[in-house]
Amino acid sequence: MFSFIAHPYPKSESFKEIFVSSLGAGAAVYLFLIIFQPFGTENFQHPYKFVLLFPYCIIFGTAFLMANLITSRFSNWNIGSELLKITFILCTGSILSYFYNSLFLSHVKLDIVNYFYMFLYTLAIGIPISIIYILSRYIYLKTIHEKKAHDISQHLPVSPPAQRQNLLKISAQNTELVMNKKDFLCVQSMENYCTFYFLENNSLKKALIRISLTNVLQQIETSSVKKCHRSYIVNLGKVKKLKGNAQGYKLVLPEIDFEIPVSRSFIPSVIPQLQQQHS
Structure with missing residues (x-):
């Protein structure tokens, strides 16, 4: 019960x-x-x-x-x-x-x-x-x-599509994090800190920076890098699978061991973009 x-x-x-x-x-x-x-x-x-x-x-x-x-x-x-x-x-x-x-x-x-x-x-x-x-x-x-x-x-590729060698730069106080867009996975926010998940030499890396998710989004948002939840920003180009439930959707990235939720308010901006870039 x-x-x-x-x-x-x-x-x-x-x-x-x-x-x-x-x-x-x-x-x-x-x-x-x-x-x-x-x-x-x-x-x-x-x-x-x-x-x-x-x-x-x-x-x-x-x-x-x-x-x-x-x-x-x-x-x-x-x-x-x-x-x-x-x-x-x-x-x-x-x-x-x-x-x-x-x-x-x-x-x-x-x-x-x-x-x-x-x-x-x-x-x-x-x-x-x-x-x-x-x-x-x-x-x-x-x-x-x-x-x-x-x-x-069913239409998502087994291997994520190739992405251009664009650089993503995140600046916060005296900290700067630079990575290729193709290596960026997601950002998870918790209070005043954000954890960045990305690949380095095909190995998963994490970086914790004191910065708001809103500030991060302003610096790195693109057509495929989107906010999908009040606590997450994700690289849609790295999504391998999409799961659905009554609350909405969850994004599956093979490199990380957790699923990224998509809030219902972000469905209109995230799901069509996911369909478009993998169609």
């Missing part, structure tokens, strides 16, 4: 994706209410009943939007984190729904027992919708990323 909860889960990164998914969440709640009419809604008679139910769409859509905006900056997101976020959405939605129902629909006195019933109603609606959302989104992203990674990997 713990291993399932700790499994990585792709979180929404762009505002567009967050906004669209929030609209979808609100619409799903509204459709559930007007189609199934649960919890006595069927017996609620009013000429504008469906109009009066629409604010629940706004309430849960807003709660979904708030939760995703708050958690968009978090890292190491997993299924457990997603479940906590969903719990926050349901609690927030139940509170707002209770006030709306009490003040504008039923006109009953605010009471903790009545809110408890509203919370149960919210769980009854929210849990099945949340389960469908989490599983369908995970399966969809995993499927499309794995398929695309497989298609691209």
Whole structure:
């Protein structure tokens, strides 16, 4: 059970994706209410009943939007984190729904027992919708990323293509690192330091320099040397294999013993370039 909860889960990164998914969440709640009419809604008679139910769409859509905006900056997101976020959405939605129902629909006195019933109603609606959302989104992203990674990997050469003898120069304070572009593999950032991975006489070398990843990118970025993650810059010309999962993609370079992640926000700039240079 713990291993399932700790499994990585792709979180929404762009505002567009967050906004669209929030609209979808609100619409799903509204459709559930007007189609199934649960919890006595069927017996609620009013000429504008469906109009009066629409604010629940706004309430849960807003709660979904708030939760995703708050958690968009978090890292190491997993299924457990997603479940906590969903719990926050349901609690927030139940509170707002209770006030709306009490003040504008039923006109009953605010009471903790009545809110408890509203919370149960919210769980009854929210849990099945949340389960469908989490599983369908995970399966969809995993499927499309794995398929695309497989298609691209089939066209990657066994030996990386020859690169011109361009020099990459990295300057930081009193330190300067110079290497051929064809020998450069990647840069890994950790706090205020960057570790450079490169080849020297066909042997893997590492150099640790006090410099920000942004500063490094400004000095060495080319059409094939790209930032692919908030902590990585990679030479796409050295990529031998591409792997896909629900969170995005991972780049495999034969010279290093770890896989380089591609954040979903960098997919539009990295994956097409990888396809182009190996097509």
